[in-house]
Amino acid sequence: MSSEILQEVLAIEGGEKTREDFLVFMSPIIEQEAIDSVVESLKSGWVGTGPKNQQFANDIRDFIGIKHVQLVNSCTAALHLAMISLAIGPGDEVVVPTMTFCATVNSVLFTGATPVLVDCDLNSLNVTRELMEKKITNKTKAIVVVHMAGLPVDLDPIRELAKEKGLPLIEDAAHAFESKYKNQYTGTIGDIGCYSFYATKNLTTAEGGAFVTNNEGLFKIAAQASLHGMSVDAFKRFSKSGFKHYDVSMLGYKYNLTDIQAALGIAHLKKINDYLKIREEIWHSYNEAFKDLPVVTPQEIPDSFAQGSIHARHLYTLRLDLEKLNQDRDYVLNALQAEGIGSGIHYKPVHEHSFYAQSLGYKPSDFPNASKVGRETISLPLSPKMTPGDVADVIKAVRKVVLALRK
Ligand SMILES: Cc1ncc(COP(=O)(O)O)c(C=O)c1O
CATH class of the missing domain: 3.90.1150.10 (Aspartate Aminotransferase, domain 1)
Known part of the structure; x- marks a missing residue:
């Protein structure tokens, strides 16, 4: 052809x-510094989720200015955790853009809830308050925006809408790690932000992502659900501070980011x-x-x-x-x-x-x-x-x- x-x-x-x-x-x-960082992680013996993961989470927290960062193995996982932390499930509706990658919508379907799709503005390719408002019903439990191609959504009117309707706002910032809306990093403005560190993204760990929030309650649920629903993660269970038992107290998933990936992210973030x-x-x-x-x-x-x-x-x-x-x-x-x-x-x-x-x-x-x-x-x-x-x-x-x- x-x-x-x-x-x-x-x-x-x-x-x-x-x-x-x-x-x-x-x-x-992928520059030499990033390769060295990954090799160092491989040589350290801790290739699973450990110290590099913690360092990368702290670096991201400092860079974007947010209280809590849960690193995960994709933005899809971060979006799923967003839905879980908001207790979204069957019978609920979530308003989501149709001009996005399928993962944004799938994260709603994973929970048994119904995605209600919204058109985009023809020029920005982003959603607007007017387009979203029409789709809100008494079943709506959250609204999601996507900062398409890195262009920030005009968030103030949408935040007002979310506040008026008492709905949480999720930012799919897969394209928008370095984007800012009026001096604030996108992903840190709504209740939850989700980033992708996929191979083609501006910040990459080959595959990876992050769930970020200023809300401690949402963070705790997302953190636990990201690793089998266990109460204590592996780094804490096996570290030198001594063995700790864990309890599985909720349904969880296997969404953790490895230290090898985090090592790549640490170097990439510097550039x-x-x-x-x-x-x-x-x-x-x-x-x-x-x-x-x-x-x-x-x-x-x-x-x-x-x-x-x-x-x-x-x-x-x-x-x-x-x-x-x-x-x-x-x-x-x-x-x-x-x-x-x-x-x-x-x-x-x-x-x-x-x-x-x-x-x-x-x-x-x-x-x-x-x-x-x-x-x-x-x-x-x-x-x-x-x-x-x-x-x-x-x-x-x-x-x-x-x-x-x-x-
Ligand atoms: C807007 C958007 N949301 C979510 C995702 C999913 O990201 P990941 O591949 O890290 O799961 C992508 C991936 O390209 C995306 O473009």
Whole structure:
């Protein structure tokens, strides 16, 4: 498929393939310091959940300014723990964006509760108070926001809504570790924040995540549920302070993050602001290069809350103006692939995946904005590992493909 498209695009445009060695969409940067940190952890003999895990949790706590951090093995786990700590279960509803990764919605389904999906704003791809408010019923037990691509959600109106209705607010900040909303880190503003440290994320431990909160009660439930529901974790049970018995006093899961992973995170966190600066530069180069193309470049933080706010610039998501192109988004994606450039889609909205369409009974017209974005969006490589040559190749390939397909 790709090579046919390449031949077609080359025939239209008449150029050479942009690059021979494939540029992977979101290849993580792993520097020597991070490798040394992992090796040190391996040599220490404590490879499970132990001192490095504690150190990483403390580092995160200090970085974002929060009272409690429970490290887990994914953001999916953190979101599930959020639901558990809020005692969400069968018969309850949780209002969740449809413009997100499936895990946000799955965390509600894990508990037997019903996710009630919400459309997104067409420009920010984020939810708004107006969109969420319409979905709240007397069964609603919590609301979830996702800071899409690292652009912070306008949280004040949503916090007011949550307060008016007496509902807890969960922030899925999987894309937004370094984002700030009016001087506060996203993830620390609602009742619970959930981060992802997956391989492609701004802060990575290969796989990992964190549940964060200022509420001690919620933290205690999440911490216990994250490790089999045991009252004392392994580090405390086997450490030099002496053996301790444990009691399983609730249903729990196996969600702990290992020290090997935490060691990677500790080193990565030290570089996080440097990496953000590199992504910012790439971002601005893309914006400048695509100004004259039939595309919509990603929205910046609106002036109304720009003061003290930060965009984590996790995903550079272009929206193609399909009315001005001869082909659809998937054609563009395949043509970029044929040019040697990897790209992604964020997202085909949750309601359009067959499992949710069948089990929740939604149709694309229920969420016109998310459905439109899902057809038009394409994410370009955005990694601090990229060289200026990589950035130039992405620009060259995007311009070549889009211009060749322009009506
Ligand atoms: C918005 C969002 N929420 C949750 C997740 C789940 O994260 P993890 O892979 O760490 O479980 C992702 C992962 O990409 C995500 O993008």
